Amino acid sequence: MSPSAKDRLLLGVLRGCAALAGLLVVVIAAFLILESVPAFRNVGWTRFFSDPAWHPAPRAEAGQFQMLPMLAGTLAVMAGAVLLATPLGVLSAVFCRYYAPPALGNAYRRLIELLSGIPSVVYGFWGLVTLVPLINQVRPPGASLLAGVLVVAIMILPTVALMADGALAQVPQEYLRAAAALGLSRWTTVRAVVLPAAKYGLFTGVMLETGRAIGETMATLMVCGNIVRFPQSVFDPVRTLTANIALEMAYALGDHRSALFASGLLLLVLIVMLAGAAEWIGGEPARD
Amino acid sequence: MIDATTAFPPARGSSGERLATAAVWSSALLVVGVSVWMLGGLFWQGAGRINWAFLTTEPANAGRSGGIAPMLASTVLVLGVALAVSVPLGLGAAVLLAEFTDSGSVFGRLVRRSLDVLAGVPSVVFALFGNALFCQYLGLGYSILAGGLTLACMVLPVLIRATEEGFRAVPEDYRRAAAALGMSRTGTLWHVLLPAAAPGLAVGLVLGIGRVLGETAALLFTSGYVDRMPESLLDSGRTLSVHIYDLSMNVTGGDANACATAVVLVVLLLVVNAAAGWIARHWMRGKRISE
Amino acid sequence: MSAGSYFEVSDMSLHYGAKCAFESVVMSVPRGEVTALIGPSGCGKTSFLNCLNRLIDLAPGARVTGSVRAGGLDLYAPTTDLLALRRRIGMLFQKPNPFPLSIRRNLELPLREHGIRDKRRLEETVEHALRDVGLWEEVKDRLDRPALQLSGGQKQRLCLARALVLEPEALLMDEPCSALDPLASAVVEDLIKRLRGRYTLLVVTHHLAQARRLADHVGLFWMLEGRGKLIEWGPAGQIFEAPREALTAEYVRGRQG
Numbered sequence: 129m130s131p132s133a134k135d136r137l138l139l140g141v142l143r144g145c146a147a148l149a150g151l152l153v154v155v156i157a158a159f160l161i162l163e164s165v166p167a168f169r170n171v172g173w174t175r176f177f178s179d180p181a182w183h184p185a186p187r188a189e190a191g192q193f194q195m196l197p198m199l200a201g202t203l204a205v206m207a208g209a210v211l212l213a214t215p216l217g218v219l220s221a222v223f224c225r226y227y228a229p230p231a232l233g234n235a236y237r238r239l240i241e242l243l244s245g246i247p248s249v250v251y252g253f254w255g256l257v258t259l260v261p262l263i264n265q266v267r268p269p270g271a272s273l274l275a276g277v278l279v280v281a282i283m284i285l286p287t288v289a290l291m292a293d294g295a296l297a298q299v300p301q302e303y304l305r306a307a308a309a310l311g312l313s314r315w316t317t318v319r320a321v322v323l324p325a326a327k328y329g330l331f332t333g334v335m336l337e338t339g340r341a342i343g344e345t346m347a348t349l350m351v352c353g354n355i356v357r358f359p360q361s362v363f364d365p366v367r368t369l370t371a372n373i374a375l376e377m378a379y380a381l382g383d384h385r386s387a388l389f390a391s392g393l394l395l396l397v398l399i400v401m402l403a404g405a406a407e408w409i410g411g412e413p414a415r416d
Numbered sequence: 417m418i419d420a421t422t423a424f425p426p427a428r429g430s431s432g433e434r435l436a437t438a439a440v441w442s443s444a445l446l447v448v449g450v451s452v453w454m455l456g457g458l459f460w461q462g463a464g465r466i467n468w469a470f471l472t473t474e475p476a477n478a479g480r481s482g483g484i485a486p487m488l489a490s491t492v493l494v495l496g497v498a499l500a501v502s503v504p505l506g507l508g509a510a511v512l513l514a515e516f517t518d519s520g521s522v523f524g525r526l527v528r529r530s531l532d533v534l535a536g537v538p539s540v541v542f543a544l545f546g547n548a549l550f551c552q553y554l555g556l557g558y559s560i561l562a563g564g565l566t567l568a569c570m571v572l573p574v575l576i577r578a579t580e581e582g583f584r585a586v587p588e589d590y591r592r593a594a595a596a597l598g599m600s601r602t603g604t605l606w607h608v609l610l611p612a613a614a615p616g617l618a619v620g621l622v623l624g625i626g627r628v629l630g631e632t633a634a635l636l637f638t639s640g641y642v643d644r645m646p647e648s649l650l651d652s653g654r655t656l657s658v659h660i661y662d663l664s665m666n667v668t669g670g671d672a673n674a675c676a677t678a679v680v681l682v683v684l685l686l687v688v689n690a691a692a693g694w695i696a697r698h699w700m701r702g703k704r705i706s707e
Numbered sequence: 708m709s710a711g712s713y714f715e716v717s718d719m720s721l722h723y724g725a726k727c728a729f730e731s732v733v734m735s736v737p738r739g740e741v742t743a744l745i746g747p748s749g750c751g752k753t754s755f756l757n758c759l760n761r762l763i764d765l766a767p768g769a770r771v772t773g774s775v776r777a778g779g780l781d782l783y784a785p786t787t788d789l790l791a792l793r794r795r796i797g798m799l800f801q802k803p804n805p806f807p808l809s810i811r812r813n814l815e816l817p818l819r820e821h822g823i824r825d826k827r828r829l830e831e832t833v834e835h836a837l838r839d840v841g842l843w844e845e846v847k848d849r850l851d852r853p854a855l856q857l858s859g860g861q862k863q864r865l866c867l868a869r870a871l872v873l874e875p876e877a878l879l880m881d882e883p884c885s886a887l888d889p890l891a892s893a894v895v896e897d898l899i900k901r902l903r904g905r906y907t908l909l910v911v912t913h914h915l916a917q918a919r920r921l922a923d924h925v926g927l928f929w930m931l932e933g934r935g936k937l938i939e940w941g942p943a944g945q946i947f948e949a950p951r952e953a954l955t956a957e958y959v960r961g962r963q964g
């Protein structure tokens with residue numbers, strides 16, 4: 129083969145790889161839609177929000193398909209975890225760069241990196257054997273929205289902290305020099321100069337953690353109690369959409385199975401909407 | 417680099433400043449405290465059970481006693497399948513994105529955007545997809561092959577991103593020098609770029625391995641639960657992470673072994689992540705064009 | 708030297724790690740006048756300036772020996788309040804560096820930090836500072852727009868206003884015009900002239916003509932054996948017309964450096 133023919137072959141192969149990788153997300157969406165068609169046809173999407181409860185059955189007429197409590201569970205866990213993890217994560221990054229002596233800051237960053245590599249099933253296991261019994265002592269049953277919020281918050285904290293740390297590192301040194309020359313104190317420098325200058329990076333970090341909180345399966349499955357009900361307090365058990373899929377997929381048939389795919393589609397839509405919103409709000413303006 | 421700890425003293429006698437300092441330090445302490453609580457507790461309870469027999473025997477009594485040999489084997493097999501599929505595909509895509517598309521091209525932008533979305537897709541959605549495509553349409557059933565293929569899709573974005581970074585870190589001079597020597601693009605790629613971009617590739621690989629080892633949800637209904645030693649890729653197999661889940665949720669009295677398995681898994685991941693960090697810090701250094 | 712000097716530098720040296728940036732500088736900077744620092748690139752002018760408000764603390768590994776007094780206060784005494792000190796000695800950088808905030812926030816930030824919270828007072832001070840640097844008419848309708856949208860010259864004047872709102876005693880300026888076009892740089896130069904008498908001004912410049920136009924006093928830095936030295940300083944007339952050192956004579960006549 130001549131060199132140029134080889135080049136053409138190579139380019140073709142590479143294009144194929146990239147196209148396949150790029151199309152994957154479309155294929156996934158297509159499969160979810162395809163598989164949820166029976167549910168949409170036989171159950172109809174309004175019943176997902178108007179049925180009295182979630183008692184799925186392989187035949188649409190025999191079951192009830194109310195998804196709102198689980199959507200509420202997902203959103204409640206997400207909101208709580210994000211509200212907890214965001215300030216902690218940002219302050220962690222501030223600690224690394226502006227408060228800790230350099231050696232301590234580096235060690236702390238190492239710890240956060242380590243936490244970010246621990247799989248969710250381990251967080252879930254720890255929550256199950258440690259946090260749930262503790263909460264149970266305060267208010268039974270223990271497996272609850274609160275447990276889910278705490279475990280997911282600990283899980284997503286490294287995501288925010290590392291993103292925030294990266295964003296703080298990008299803040300131009302000239303701002304710091306200007307702040308120092310004006311005699312601004314450490315906290316004023318952080319609060320009024322560094323954090324505003326890093327806001328796009330921080331925003332991206334929050335969006336990423338929110339996505340992870342929505343999609344988290346194992347941790348919520350293991351500590352939330354998995355009862356399909358609107359939670360009345362943080363001590364009530366909840367079931368998230370992801371946990372529901374993981375619980376029922378193994379035995380679901382017919383329209384039930386299809387409804388699970390529909391709920392997966394709902395998750396995918398949530399994630400894509402989140403990414404869209406992030407882009408729309410936080411599109412970084414061109415720097416001068 | 418400015419050392420902020422000496423450059424910006426806290427304001428003297430300002431209560432707001434003191435409050436902020438207290439808040440920052442206590443957040444850090446809280447995070448350290450929770451990590452020590454979690455990891456310390458895990459190791460404290462789990463490490464004692466780990467010995468050679470634990471690693472090399474089959475589980476007994478639904479996993480309450482016995483070892484984790486089949487889970488280790490399944491994990492390795494799933495990992496192997498996932499990497500065998502995703503590495504060539506990811507490498508190809510990364511090379512195309514980094515070397516053969518200009519930054520403005522529509523195709524490149526579309527692929528990158530779609531990979532970004534893919535990276536955010538929850539693992540349970542991958543599981544649904546894998547179950548539908550691999551287990552049902554392709555008739556693989558619950559099998560290591562189906563699980564591995566599902567995970568291959570999942571790690572693809574991570575792999576491509578890191579590999580692309582690796583190629584971007586290769587100095588422009590190399591390409592110009594190769595072009596000036598009249599090398600074909602294929603030759604340049606093989607002999608010049610690939611070796612120079614190897615660290616990025618390695619980082620991607622290691623990150624991908626980490627994702628695969630830790631993944632549970634995507635495997636629950638693709639590779640399944642069966643806790644026997646797998647005999648072929650078409651057998652169902654239970655990975656370490658699924659084992660932890662199953663023991664702690666579905667087997668009363670399984671916590672002790674779940675904990676020991678978790679320690680094994682965490683240690684594996686620590687080694688993997690340390691490797692990634694090490695490669696990123698030492699190997700990449702100096703290969704980057706000045707930042 | 709005399710009661711008329713603001714900065715008293717005696718036998719000051721600076722090392723970055725093992726490398727010596729400048730050595731044994733002795734100088735006094737007269738209060739209320741313009742002092743220009745000139746000299747070829749890399750001889751330690753910026754570093755010297757940074758030592759005078761302790762911004763040098765930002766550089767890891769920098770070590771200062773000798774002593775500097777500003778307005779009678781020992782800058783490097785362990786008890787010195789760094790923040791108060793930097794408020795008394797303002798600084799203008801070579802590259803304009805407004806914060807990525809609105810124009811108004813850029814000026815209010817140091818004021819608030821100073822304890823001024825009263826809205827009326829803040830507004831008055833901001834307006835006054837902007838008028839002082841001739842920026843008021845240009846920006847009064849867009850005070851809440853990002854400062855990064857200003858032109859280079861406007862940014863530099865905003866930075867000057869930001870330094871002035873704190874009513875410092877001295878202003879250190881590191882090549883304040885070198886990133887600006889000739890017109891903008893003339894504007895800034897005029898401003899510096901107008902500040903004479905109110906502040907002690909120390910200006911680093913590569914522009915001999917500018918030094919001639921602006922300075923009452925001049926100091927010449929030079930690189931000798933790889934270290935910066937202040938080889939001569941004195942009234943501008945003396946440096947430009949009758950320098951004692953041969954190097955100075957050559958440099959001001961444009962043959963060296």
Ligand SMILES: Nc1ncnc2c1ncn2[C@@H]1O[C@H](COP(=O)(O)OP(=O)(O)OP(=O)(O)O)[C@@H](O)[C@H]1O
Binds near residue numbers: 723748755
């Ligand atoms: N943060 C630093 N760390 C180490 N060395 C430095 C640092 N800053 C400056 N130097 C070195 O100190 C010497 C003096 O630098 P300085 O910036 O003070 O020179 P300068 O006279 O201002 O030059 P120019 O006219 O080009 O601005 C140079 O050799 C420079 O490389």
Ligand SMILES: [Mg+2]
Binds near residue numbers: 752753754881
């Ligand atoms: Mg300089």
